[in-house]
Amino acid sequence: MIYKDFQDLKLSALGLGAMRLPVIDGNDSNINEEATKDMINYAMEKGINYYDTAWGYHGGQSEIMIGKALKNYPRNSFYLATKFPGYDLSNMPKVKDIFEEQLKKCQVEYFDFYLFHNVCEMNIEAYLDEKYEIFDYLWKQKENGRIKHLGFSAHGDLPTIKRFLKAYGDKMEFCQIQLNYLDYLFQDAKAKIDLLKEYNIPVWVMEPLRGGRLANLPEEYVNELALLRPKETIPAWAFRFLQSIDSVTMVLSGMSNFEQLKENIKTFEEEKPLRKKEWDQLLSISSQMLEKKTLPCTACHYCTSHCPKGLDIPSLLSLYNEHCFTEGGFIAPMALSALPDDKKPSACIGCQSCETVCPQQIKISKVMSDFTNKLG
Structure with missing residues (x-):
């Protein structure tokens, strides 16, 4: 030993x-x-x-x-x-x-x-x-x-x-x-x-x-x-x-x-x-594993300046990636529990303003809806 x-x-x-x-x-x-x-x-x-x-x-x-x-x-x-x-x-x-x-x-x-x-x-x-x-x-x-x-x-x-x-x-x-x-x-x-x-x-x-x-x-x-x-x-x-x-x-x-x-x-x-x-x-193997199950958000924050609800979209996408890769778990729900309701994924109104400036072309409004559903 x-x-x-x-x-x-x-x-x-x-x-x-x-x-x-x-x-x-x-x-x-x-x-x-x-x-x-x-x-x-x-x-x-x-x-x-x-x-x-x-x-x-x-x-x-x-x-x-x-x-x-x-x-x-x-x-x-x-x-x-x-x-x-x-x-x-x-x-x-x-x-x-x-x-x-x-x-x-x-x-x-x-x-x-x-x-x-x-x-x-x-x-x-x-x-x-x-x-x-x-x-x-x-x-x-x-x-x-x-x-x-x-x-x-x-x-x-x-x-x-x-x-x-x-x-x-x-x-x-x-x-x-x-x-x-x-x-x-x-x-x-x-x-x-x-x-x-x-x-x-x-x-x-x-x-x-x-x-x-x-x-x-x-x-x-x-x-x-x-x-x-x-x-x-x-x-x-x-x-x-x-x-x-x-x-x-x-x-x-x-x-x-x-x-x-x-x-x-x-x-x-x-x-x-x-x-x-x-x-x-x-x-390299880690990156390949993650690419298959996670969104390619680079946290550039272009999206946040266009969100009328003031959501911290990169942080929410990071938690979404964790939740999807882990196939559930406690980390995302735990972190989201500290947020007020108007800053959670469910607060997204689906206006797609963020999507017009996303370099990675992530369908953010659909992700927020899916995240909300996954969290029950």
């Missing part, structure tokens, strides 16, 4: 994410306890020492299961991470009660790593609102030793992350972002990495395989990559991409069965960063 330096710690470069544990009969809240314990026992044996869970994973059962599975190991033999569930605004006044309950669920007296969960457009105002005392309470727990390292995860856009960092950046020790060779440019992950570097904040990676999408590529891409590294598996290519980014310290993978766990551990037995030709090839 490769290990990465983080302050005075040695962290396994691969962490076990507990969002996609094995379940029974497809019921996400019914975790297969025996299979999960077998996986964690194997992970511990092979050197994984970082375990990431959260309040809402598996319908609230993930923290309980991780607590059970790690209970038999010395507390100093693993690092446990969980998060304050700010993705649900009703939790904002409950930081103390939730934190105390999390300690009980995980059967520990402290958390090695604790995160503000999912900083995004929907919750940034609440996270920054001093009346909830979220930062103050968590910082007090750090001073009391019940949180060893404080950080945050983010699915929000770059301006939202900048706001959070402006408020708390000097106190954040790590940041967890969605990063893979598809989202490096698609979700502007590269710019987020650069921003975090300005604050000397190391990167924790979530969704390294994009929910499994990058574990199985079309045959044409498999053949292209095989010419460069014949013995490398397709999932390993995604991990090698991350091993090529110097600010990446932790890669979290939500492994849902034993075979995935064994394969990923084998990949992380050695560090094999990409050569430039290999890096460029992966980004």
Whole structure:
């Protein structure tokens, strides 16, 4: 197992994410306890020492299961991470009660790593609102030793992350972002990495395989990559991409069965960063994948000056692309929930004024209608 330096710690470069544990009969809240314990026992044996869970994973059962599975190991033999569930605004006044309950669920007296969960457009105002005392309470727990390292995860856009960092950046020790060779440019992950570097904040990676999408590529891409590294598996290519980014310290993978766990551990037995030709090839494949399912908006903003409703059309098209490529998901609805109704796709009146100046000739009015329908 490769290990990465983080302050005075040695962290396994691969962490076990507990969002996609094995379940029974497809019921996400019914975790297969025996299979999960077998996986964690194997992970511990092979050197994984970082375990990431959260309040809402598996319908609230993930923290309980991780607590059970790690209970038999010395507390100093693993690092446990969980998060304050700010993705649900009703939790904002409950930081103390939730934190105390999390300690009980995980059967520990402290958390090695604790995160503000999912900083995004929907919750940034609440996270920054001093009346909830979220930062103050968590910082007090750090001073009391019940949180060893404080950080945050983010699915929000770059301006939202900048706001959070402006408020708390000097106190954040790590940041967890969605990063893979598809989202490096698609979700502007590269710019987020650069921003975090300005604050000397190391990167924790979530969704390294994009929910499994990058574990199985079309045959044409498999053949292209095989010419460069014949013995490398397709999932390993995604991990090698991350091993090529110097600010990446932790890669979290939500492994849902034993075979995935064994394969990923084998990949992380050695560090094999990409050569430039290999890096460029992966980004080329990413572009080709996106071109087949996304609109070619270049964010020139010609459209916005012609929109009588004042819609931020490039941002809406970006969210539409995300929603279409992911075939649903939570990111677009989450971001749109922060907008007033008169700035959402449904506010488009179909006048087509924007289309007269679009260099890419995108049928924007039809897209806005389709987006509205997709969102229900």
